[in-house]
Amino acid sequence: MSLEKPTSIPVITEAAILEKLREIMDPEIGCNIVDLGLIYDVKIDETANVTVSMTLTTPGCPMHESIRWGAENALLKLDGIGDVQVDLVWDPAWNPSMMTEFGRAATGF
Numbered sequence: 001m002s003l004e005k006p007t008s009i010p011v012i013t014e015a016a017i018l019e020k021l022r023e024i025m026d027p028e029i030g031c032n033i034v035d036l037g038l039i040y041d042v043k044i045d046e047t048a049n050v051t052v053s054m055t056l057t058t059p060g061c062p063m064h065e066s067i068r069w070g071a072e073n074a075l076l077k078l079d080g081i082g083d084v085q086v087d088l089v090w091d092p093a094w095n096p097s098m099m100t101e102f103g104r105a106a107t108g109f
Contacts, residue, residue, distance in 0.1 A: 012048045012081050020078055021052070024070045027063060031106045033071065037098025040089060049082035050075060055094045064088060 021039060022032045033039060033054065041053040052071065056064055068086050075084045096109045103109070 012044055012050065012078060014042045014044065016078060017042050017044070017050060017052070017075060020074050021071055023074050024067060026057065026067065028061075029057065029107055031099075031103050033067065035100045035103030035106065036094075037096075037100065037103065038094060045082075047082050048080055049084075051085045051087065053087050053089050055089055057094050059090050 018034050018039065022034045024033045025031065026033060026036055026038070029036065036057070038054050038056060039052060040055060041051075043051045052075070054068070054071065056067065061067075068088055072084050072086045075081060075086075096104070099107070099109060
Protein backbone atom coordinates (compact mmCIF):
# COMPACT_ATOMS: atom_id res chain seq x y z
CA MET A 1 0.00 0.00 0.00
CA SER A 2 1.37 3.40 -1.03
CA LEU A 3 1.13 6.35 1.31
CA GLU A 4 2.05 8.98 -1.27
CA LYS A 5 0.51 12.39 -0.87
CA PRO A 6 -1.99 13.26 -3.57
CA THR A 7 -0.64 15.81 -6.01
CA SER A 8 -2.49 19.09 -5.75
CA ILE A 9 -3.68 20.56 -9.01
CA PRO A 10 -3.25 24.33 -9.26
CA VAL A 11 -6.53 26.19 -9.52
CA ILE A 12 -6.69 28.78 -12.25
CA THR A 13 -8.59 31.86 -11.09
CA GLU A 14 -9.49 35.13 -12.74
CA ALA A 15 -7.35 36.92 -10.14
CA ALA A 16 -4.32 34.80 -11.10
CA ILE A 17 -4.92 35.51 -14.78
CA LEU A 18 -5.22 39.25 -14.23
CA GLU A 19 -2.09 39.28 -12.08
CA LYS A 20 -0.14 37.51 -14.84
CA LEU A 21 -1.52 39.91 -17.46
CA ARG A 22 -0.20 42.84 -15.41
CA GLU A 23 3.23 41.77 -16.68
CA ILE A 24 2.24 42.84 -20.21
CA MET A 25 2.94 46.47 -20.89
CA ASP A 26 1.60 48.72 -23.60
CA PRO A 27 4.99 49.95 -24.85
CA GLU A 28 3.67 53.24 -26.18
CA ILE A 29 1.86 54.22 -22.97
CA GLY A 30 4.11 52.53 -20.42
CA CYS A 31 1.38 50.91 -18.35
CA ASN A 32 0.19 47.31 -18.09
CA ILE A 33 -2.83 46.12 -20.05
CA VAL A 34 -4.94 45.36 -16.97
CA ASP A 35 -4.61 48.79 -15.38
CA LEU A 36 -5.14 50.41 -18.76
CA GLY A 37 -8.57 48.75 -18.76
CA LEU A 38 -7.87 46.72 -21.88
CA ILE A 39 -9.09 43.39 -20.47
CA TYR A 40 -12.83 43.08 -21.04
CA ASP A 41 -13.56 39.47 -20.12
CA VAL A 42 -11.91 36.32 -18.77
CA LYS A 43 -13.54 32.91 -19.15
CA ILE A 44 -12.18 29.75 -17.57
CA ASP A 45 -13.73 26.40 -18.38
CA GLU A 46 -13.77 23.24 -16.25
CA THR A 47 -10.48 22.02 -17.76
CA ALA A 48 -8.63 25.32 -17.14
CA ASN A 49 -8.83 26.47 -20.76
CA VAL A 50 -8.86 30.26 -20.76
CA THR A 51 -10.33 32.77 -23.19
CA VAL A 52 -9.54 36.44 -22.72
CA SER A 53 -11.32 39.23 -24.58
CA MET A 54 -9.29 42.38 -24.72
CA THR A 55 -9.00 45.56 -26.68
CA LEU A 56 -6.33 48.13 -27.39
CA THR A 57 -6.37 51.87 -27.02
CA THR A 58 -6.90 52.30 -30.77
CA PRO A 59 -7.90 49.84 -33.52
CA GLY A 60 -4.89 50.91 -35.59
CA CYS A 61 -2.39 50.19 -32.81
CA PRO A 62 0.78 48.95 -34.53
CA MET A 63 1.59 46.75 -31.52
CA HIS A 64 -1.69 44.80 -31.60
CA GLU A 65 -0.24 41.42 -32.53
CA SER A 66 2.75 41.79 -30.21
CA ILE A 67 0.56 42.68 -27.21
CA ARG A 68 -1.91 39.86 -27.95
CA TRP A 69 0.94 37.37 -28.37
CA GLY A 70 2.58 38.59 -25.14
CA ALA A 71 -0.65 38.13 -23.19
CA GLU A 72 -1.19 34.63 -24.57
CA ASN A 73 2.36 33.52 -23.84
CA ALA A 74 2.36 34.98 -20.33
CA LEU A 75 -0.79 33.02 -19.48
CA LEU A 76 0.65 29.80 -20.87
CA LYS A 77 3.31 30.02 -18.14
CA LEU A 78 0.72 29.63 -15.36
CA ASP A 79 0.86 26.23 -13.67
CA GLY A 80 -2.21 24.16 -14.45
CA ILE A 81 -3.51 26.25 -17.32
CA GLY A 82 -4.96 24.51 -20.37
CA ASP A 83 -5.30 26.14 -23.76
CA VAL A 84 -5.23 29.92 -23.99
CA GLN A 85 -7.03 32.10 -26.50
CA VAL A 86 -6.72 35.89 -26.51
CA ASP A 87 -9.27 37.65 -28.70
CA LEU A 88 -8.98 41.28 -29.71
CA VAL A 89 -12.34 43.04 -29.72
CA TRP A 90 -13.22 46.62 -30.53
CA ASP A 91 -16.67 46.94 -28.98
CA PRO A 92 -17.00 48.78 -26.75
CA ALA A 93 -14.32 51.17 -27.85
CA TRP A 94 -11.69 51.79 -25.17
CA ASN A 95 -11.59 55.14 -23.41
CA PRO A 96 -9.54 56.44 -20.45
CA SER A 97 -12.44 56.00 -18.01
CA MET A 98 -11.83 52.24 -18.24
CA MET A 99 -8.45 52.58 -16.55
CA THR A 100 -7.92 51.66 -12.93
CA GLU A 101 -6.93 54.34 -10.46
CA PHE A 102 -3.37 52.99 -10.61
CA GLY A 103 -3.42 53.17 -14.41
CA ARG A 104 -4.59 56.78 -14.39
CA ALA A 105 -1.91 57.73 -11.87
CA ALA A 106 0.81 55.88 -13.78
CA THR A 107 -0.05 57.54 -17.08
CA GLY A 108 -1.09 60.99 -15.87
CA PHE A 109 -4.71 60.68 -17.08
